[in-house]
Amino acid sequence: xxxxxxxxxxxxxxxxxxxxxxxxxxxxxxxxxxxxxxxxxxxxxxxxxxxxxxxxxxxxxxxxxxxxxxxxxxxxxxxxxxxxxxxxxxxxxxxxxxxxxxxxxxxxxxxxxxxxxxxxxxxxxxxxxxxxxxxxxxxxxxxxxxxxxxxxxxxxxxxxxxxxxxxxxxxxxxxxxxxxxxxxxxxxxxxxxxxxxxxxxxxxxxxxxxxxxxxxxxxxxxxxxxxxxx
Amino acid sequence: xxxxxxxxxxxxxxxxxxxxxxxxxxxxxxxxxxxxxxxxxxxxxxxxxxxxxxxxxxxxxxxxxxxxxxxxxxxxxxxxxxxxxxxxxxxxxxxxxxxxxxxxxxxxxxxxxxxxxxxxxxxxxxxxxxxxxxxxxxxxxxxxxxxxxxxxxxxxxxxxxxxxxxxxxxxxxxxxxxxxxxxxxxxxxxxxxxxxxxxxxxxxxxxxxxxxxxxxxxxxxxxxxxxxxx
Amino acid sequence: xxxxxxxxxxxxxxxxxxxxxxxxxxxxxxxxxxxxxxxxxxxxxxxxxxxxxxxxxxxxxxxxxxxxxxxxxxxxxxxxxxxxxxxxxxxxxxxxxxxxxxxxxxxxxxxxxxxxxxxxxxxxxxxxxxxxxxxxxxxxxxxxxxxxxxxxxxxxxxxxxxxxxxxxxxxxxxxxxxxxxxxxxxxxxxxxxxxxxxxxxxxxxxxxxxxxxxxxxxxxxxxxxxxxxxxxxxxxxxx
Amino acid sequence: xxxxxxxxxxxxxxxxxxxxxxxxxxxxxxxxxxxxxxxxxxxxxxxxxxxxxxxxxxxxxxxxxxxxxxxxxxxxxxxxxxxxxxxxxxxxxxxxxxxxxxxxxxxxxxxxxxxxxxxxxxxxxxxxxxxxxxxxxxxxxxxxxxxxxxxxxxxxxxxxxxxxxxxxxxxxxxxxxxxxxxxxxxxxxxxxxxxxxxxxxxxxxxxxxxxxxxxxxxxxxxxxxxxxxxxxxxxxxxx
Numbered sequence: 057x058x059x060x061x062x063x064x065x066x067x068x069x070x071x072x073x074x075x076x077x078x079x080x081x082x083x084x085x086x087x088x089x090x091x092x093x094x095x096x097x098x099x100x101x102x103x104x105x106x107x108x109x110x111x112x113x114x115x116x117x118x119x120x121x122x123x124x125x126x127x128x129x130x131x132x133x134x135x136x137x138x139x140x141x142x143x144x145x146x147x148x149x150x151x152x153x154x155x156x157x158x159x160x161x162x163x164x165x166x167x168x169x170x171x172x173x174x175x176x177x178x179x180x181x182x183x184x185x186x187x188x189x190x191x192x193x194x195x196x197x198x199x200x201x202x203x204x205x206x207x208x209x210x211x212x213x214x215x216x217x218x219x220x221x222x223x224x225x226x227x228x229x230x231x232x233x234x235x236x237x238x239x240x241x242x243x244x245x246x247x248x249x250x251x252x253x254x255x256x257x258x259x260x261x262x263x264x265x266x267x268x269x270x271x272x273x274x275x276x277x278x279x280x281x282x283x284x285x286x
Numbered sequence: 287x288x289x290x291x292x293x294x295x296x297x298x299x300x301x302x303x304x305x306x307x308x309x310x311x312x313x314x315x316x317x318x319x320x321x322x323x324x325x326x327x328x329x330x331x332x333x334x335x336x337x338x339x340x341x342x343x344x345x346x347x348x349x350x351x352x353x354x355x356x357x358x359x360x361x362x363x364x365x366x367x368x369x370x371x372x373x374x375x376x377x378x379x380x381x382x383x384x385x386x387x388x389x390x391x392x393x394x395x396x397x398x399x400x401x402x403x404x405x406x407x408x409x410x411x412x413x414x415x416x417x418x419x420x421x422x423x424x425x426x427x428x429x430x431x432x433x434x435x436x437x438x439x440x441x442x443x444x445x446x447x448x449x450x451x452x453x454x455x456x457x458x459x460x461x462x463x464x465x466x467x468x469x470x471x472x473x474x475x476x477x478x479x480x481x482x483x484x485x486x487x488x489x490x491x492x493x494x495x496x497x498x499x500x501x502x503x504x505x506x507x508x509x510x511x512x513x514x515x516x
Numbered sequence: 517x518x519x520x521x522x523x524x525x526x527x528x529x530x531x532x533x534x535x536x537x538x539x540x541x542x543x544x545x546x547x548x549x550x551x552x553x554x555x556x557x558x559x560x561x562x563x564x565x566x567x568x569x570x571x572x573x574x575x576x577x578x579x580x581x582x583x584x585x586x587x588x589x590x591x592x593x594x595x596x597x598x599x600x601x602x603x604x605x606x607x608x609x610x611x612x613x614x615x616x617x618x619x620x621x622x623x624x625x626x627x628x629x630x631x632x633x634x635x636x637x638x639x640x641x642x643x644x645x646x647x648x649x650x651x652x653x654x655x656x657x658x659x660x661x662x663x664x665x666x667x668x669x670x671x672x673x674x675x676x677x678x679x680x681x682x683x684x685x686x687x688x689x690x691x692x693x694x695x696x697x698x699x700x701x702x703x704x705x706x707x708x709x710x711x712x713x714x715x716x717x718x719x720x721x722x723x724x725x726x727x728x729x730x731x732x733x734x735x736x737x738x739x740x741x742x743x744x745x746x747x748x749x750x751x752x753x754x755x
Numbered sequence: 756x757x758x759x760x761x762x763x764x765x766x767x768x769x770x771x772x773x774x775x776x777x778x779x780x781x782x783x784x785x786x787x788x789x790x791x792x793x794x795x796x797x798x799x800x801x802x803x804x805x806x807x808x809x810x811x812x813x814x815x816x817x818x819x820x821x822x823x824x825x826x827x828x829x830x831x832x833x834x835x836x837x838x839x840x841x842x843x844x845x846x847x848x849x850x851x852x853x854x855x856x857x858x859x860x861x862x863x864x865x866x867x868x869x870x871x872x873x874x875x876x877x878x879x880x881x882x883x884x885x886x887x888x889x890x891x892x893x894x895x896x897x898x899x900x901x902x903x904x905x906x907x908x909x910x911x912x913x914x915x916x917x918x919x920x921x922x923x924x925x926x927x928x929x930x931x932x933x934x935x936x937x938x939x940x941x942x943x944x945x946x947x948x949x950x951x952x953x954x955x956x957x958x959x960x961x962x963x964x965x966x967x968x969x970x971x972x973x974x975x976x977x978x979x980x981x982x983x984x985x986x987x988x989x990x991x992x993x994x
Contacts, residue, residue, distance in 0.1 A: 082517075083517045085731050105517045107517065107685070107730075107731070109731070111862060111863075112781045112782070112784070112932050112935050113781075113932055113934055113935050114932050115729050115730070115731055116685070116723075116730075127931065128783050128784060128983050128984070128985035128986060129784045129785065129930050129931040129932060129933040129983070130784070130931045130932055131781075131782055131783065131784050131932055131985070133781075133782075135782035135783060135840075135985070140723060141718075141719075142717070142718040142719030143683060143684070143685035143687060143718030143719050143730060144719075144723045145687055145721075145723050145726035145729040145730065146723050146724050146726070146929070146931060146932060146934050147726075147729055147934070148866075148934050148935065148936070148937070148938040148939055148966075149781070149812075149862070149863075149865075149866035149935050149936050149939060150635070150866045150867055150869070150870040150939050151729075152863075152866070153635070153862070153863030153866050153867060154631075154634055154635035154636065154703060155729075155731055155732075156636075156863055157635055157636030157637070157863055157881065157882065157883065158633070158634050158635045158636040158703060159636060160703075160731050160732065161731075176886075186839075186851075187838055187839045187843075187846070187847050187850055187851070187857075188838075188839070188857075188859050189836070189837045189838055189839035189840075189859070190836055190837065190859055190860075190861050190862070190889065191836050191837040191861075191862050192836070192861070192862040192863060193861075194861035194863075194864070194883045194884045194887060194889065195861055195862060195863030195864070195881075195883045198636070198881075198882035198883055198885075199636050199882070225887065225888050226886055226887045226888075227887065228885075228886070228887070229885060229886035229887075229902075312756075313756045315970050335756045337756065337924070337969075337970070339970070341623060341624075342542045342543070342545070342693050342696050343542075343693055343695055343696050344693050345968050345969070345970055346924070346962075346969075357692065358544050358545060358744050358745070358746035358747060359545045359546065359691050359692040359693055359694040359744070360545070360692045360693055361542075361543055361544065361545050361693055361746070363542075365543035365544060365601075365746070370962060371957075371958075372956070372957040372958030373922055373923070373924035373926060373957030373958050373969060374958075374962045375926055375960075375962050375965035375968040375969065376690075376692060376693060376695050376962050376963050376965070377695070377965075377968055378627075378695050378696065378697070378698070378699040378700055378727075379542070379573075379623070379624075379626075379627035379696050379697050379700060380627045380628055380630070380631040380700050380874070381968075382624075382627070383623070383624030383627050383628060383874070384870075384873055384874035384875065384942060385968075385970055385971075386624055386875075387624055387628075387642065387643065387644065387874055387875030387876070388872070388873050388874045388875035388942060389875060390873075390942075390970050390971065391970075406647075416600075416612075417599055417600045417604075417607070417608050417611055417612070417618075418599075418600070418618075418620050419597070419598040419599055419600035419601075419620070420597055420598065420620055420621075420622050420623070420650065421597050421598040421622075421623050422597070422622070422623040422624060423622075424622035424624075424625070424644045424645045424648060424650065425622055425623060425624030425625070425642075425644045428642075428643035428644055428646075428875070429643070429875050455648065455649050456647055456648045456649075457648065458646075458647070458648070459646060459647035459648075459663075628874070628876070632879070635867070636881070636882065637867070637879050637880060637881060638880050638898040638899070638901075638903055639879070639880045639896070639898060639903075640871070640876050640878070640879040640880070641876060641877050641878045641879070642875070642876060643875065657878070659877040659878060659907070660877070662877075664877055664878075668898070689963065690963070691963075692962075692963070695963075723931075724928065724929070724930075724931070724934075724964075725963075725964050
């Protein structure tokens with residue numbers, strides 16, 4: 057299916073996270089999904105004042121504490137120990153999801169199994185087997201002013217994650233507006249994937265060959281350039 | 287219409303309030319409507335520990351402060367200055383009405399223009415003229431485990447306030463379960479007025495003659511006896 | 517992310533004609549009197565903002581605050597639960613003359629509609645007002661044998677609120693029963709402007725004691741000796 | 756109105772077979788471990804309460820708390836948002852064997868359903884889960900061009916929660932992120948039982964700093980050196 061070897065050129069998770077971090081605006085309120093998206097906070101550009109929200113009722117948390125200095129009553133939604141920044145606050149779960157659902161967050165960044173060209177997201181289970189778990193994902197895809205995804209461009213066995221329509225169970229309908237992948241940055245608008253940036257080493261034809269739906273061009277396609285040493 | 291002179295025998299508001307106060311249970315949470323019902327707190331029997339709720343977000347308030355010692359940020363729903371008892375708490379309006387609507391109050395006592403035999407209450411306006419105002423009445427009639435009314439038995443011009451069906455705009459449907467009037471104590475059950483107590487000086491026939499719907503007897507009718515010096 | 521605004525004039529300067537404005541407070545407690553008066557002063561000086569809709573439990577008392585807004589002629593509509601009172605002449609006169617609109621909402625429904633707007637809940641069911649004229653035209657539904665009215669969220673363009681302590685990132689506490697509608701309105705408006713009696717650096721409020729987290733607040737202005745509405749009303753002060 | 760209960764055994768003694776029980780906490784924070792363990796001890800000694808339904812965000816971890824309840828065989832059903840995790844074998848085994856039921860609820864919807872129960876709101880609309888399999892069979896509705904799912908309140912017979920400071924009339928505060936679902940569950944259960952780390956006389960908590968007003972709490976028991984769930988899980992403690 058591909059005429060190029062994706063692992064030779066694909067960005068690492070850290071590089072994808074770095075690219076996503078560049079778009080976090082100064083003064084914004086942001087929720088980073090559990091796992092891979094959490095890494096984005098590490099790459100927040102200097103000089104930007106960002107307030108992080110976590111579903112379990114904390115606003116304004118900072119870095120992880122040193123090992124051995126954890127207070128396990130102070131954790132994030134991923135159950136990791138956190139610290140507080142000045143101006144932090146605690147609140148109960150209903151107020152926390154009022155922040156999510158009520159449109160108070162500027163940005164939520166999530167992981168994905170599949171993203172459809174209409175913005176549908178599938179990220180909570182891949183079938184009907186095993187123990188299902190949904191957490192806050194179905195809430196986070198609604199309400200935040202911007203919902204973005206960070207993901208490898210293809211699955212481990214090379215199948216497209218950007219598709220015409222999702223085959224895995226949906227997390228939300230028409231909710232994603234930007235996808236940061238290991239090969240490209242793609243916006244979703246009017247039911248279409250619109251290519252904004254791609255790795256210089258990958259041709260448009262190559263990128264299309266590993267994408268499950270048509271990539272549209274609307275204006276310039278910039279080079280996706282990230283630090284090499286991440 | 288009446289063969290007796292009501293003012294000769296009718297209880298004063300203070301006496302009605304005293305009678306209502308006898309039924310307030312130890313350990314209960316109570317909301318007393320603005321105006322006449324507020325008077326009930328004065329007659330709370332000794333030894334009963336009652337926590338009063340007010341719609342504007344205070345639980346556990348006590349007597350009015352001395353004149354000149356008011357703090358006007360510490361008021362009840364009637365805009366009167368209050369004081370706090372140990373164990374009081376403040377909360378916002380949504381939490382306050384969660385207490386009301388969510389069934390957390392044991393008792394709400396309100397005033398009335400009319401009460402129907404099915405428990406309908408009309409107490410917020412008498413027609414379509416003037417400036418309407420509803421406040422918390424439409425919420426208070428729902429949720430409290432027991433909703434009672436204190437009222438004169440008849441209007442100032444002698445018309446029944448206990449009626450077959452209300453002619454004034456309704457506050458709530460089928461919500462009142464006990465009425466303390468200037469002549470009697472009447473329960474509402476299964477769509478009927480059930481007479482529980484009446485003034486010894488008033489005959490059943492006399493009481494019926496000033497009541498707009500049939501008074502049913504179910505078991506003993508006790509004498510309604512209150513302190514004379516109120 | 518310093519949300520501090522240096523003065524009242526600047527804090528309310530962006531409110532346009534026709535804005536829907538939530539104003540905190542209940543009776544004489546918790547109202548942002550200085551913000552309201554700054555808005556009236558702007559209207560008197562410039563004619564704007566005019567024809568605003570005000571959401572509050574009451575419709576103003578005496579000659580200050582919301583009553584003064586109404587008297588000044590800048591309010592086209594009130595959304596409230598209890599406009600009637602012994603000294604609410606400003607509203608009464610305009611209402612009886614047909615010069616101001618009124619949407620009357622039961623107090624608990626008003627609070628819940630505002631909270632719903634802040635929480636992204638477009639509609640909910642409440643037993644309040646079922647079977648009354650205030651439920652006319654609204655959908656109803658039965659759950660477990662009890663009947664309920666469906667109510668919609670209530671949003672605003674701006675909220676003017678009053679806090680006790682505030683910090684530069686917008687965290688707030690409230691004084692006594694002055695809390696009332698203020699934390700709810702902070703959640704429900706596109707832009708929330710808070711006057712606070714004590715303004716500190718981020719972190720001066722214990723994170724466990726924050727009542728309104730800063731995410732709900734867009735602008736904070738310090739008014740260190742705020743006027744108390746009830747006292748102004750009782751002493752007949754006119755703004 | 757002293758709501759103090761002298762010990763854990765007495766605090767949980769009235770919970771019957773088949774009870775629907777909300778248990779506060781999120782991950783390793785804010786769980787009333789001692790109340791849970793007292794309930795397990797009672798079940799082991801008497802066979803009751805059996806076949807209970809537990810409402811919590813998770814389905815227990817390690818060999819303590821809710822995981823130990825499940826392992827003990829007293830839980831017939833879990834209502835939660837995130838049962839899956841790296842050390843949730845107790846639930847996983849029973850679930851995959853078909854020995855425990857699961858109602859999976861998105862986390863924000865779970866919180867709002869509990870809050871709705873406490874607030875007397877029988878149903879509300881949320882965008883969460885619209886168009887997903889978790890909305891199957893639920894009514895939907897469009898408001899201003901966006902589609903929503905109607906969700907019902909979620910009540911319980913009992914809530915077991917953990918506070919930091921408590922007083923004899925049931926007022927509570929919470930420690931850090933240990934707050935989470937605890938204040939909501941306190942509102943939504945017929946009977947709320949709170950363990951608190953510090954118990955004081957009525958009035959020891961500043962009324963402005965009360966997080967859960969006592970009206971929502973029926974019983975308070977002091978556990979002055981509570982175990983921390985995450986530490987128990989990480990050290991492999993078995994109850």
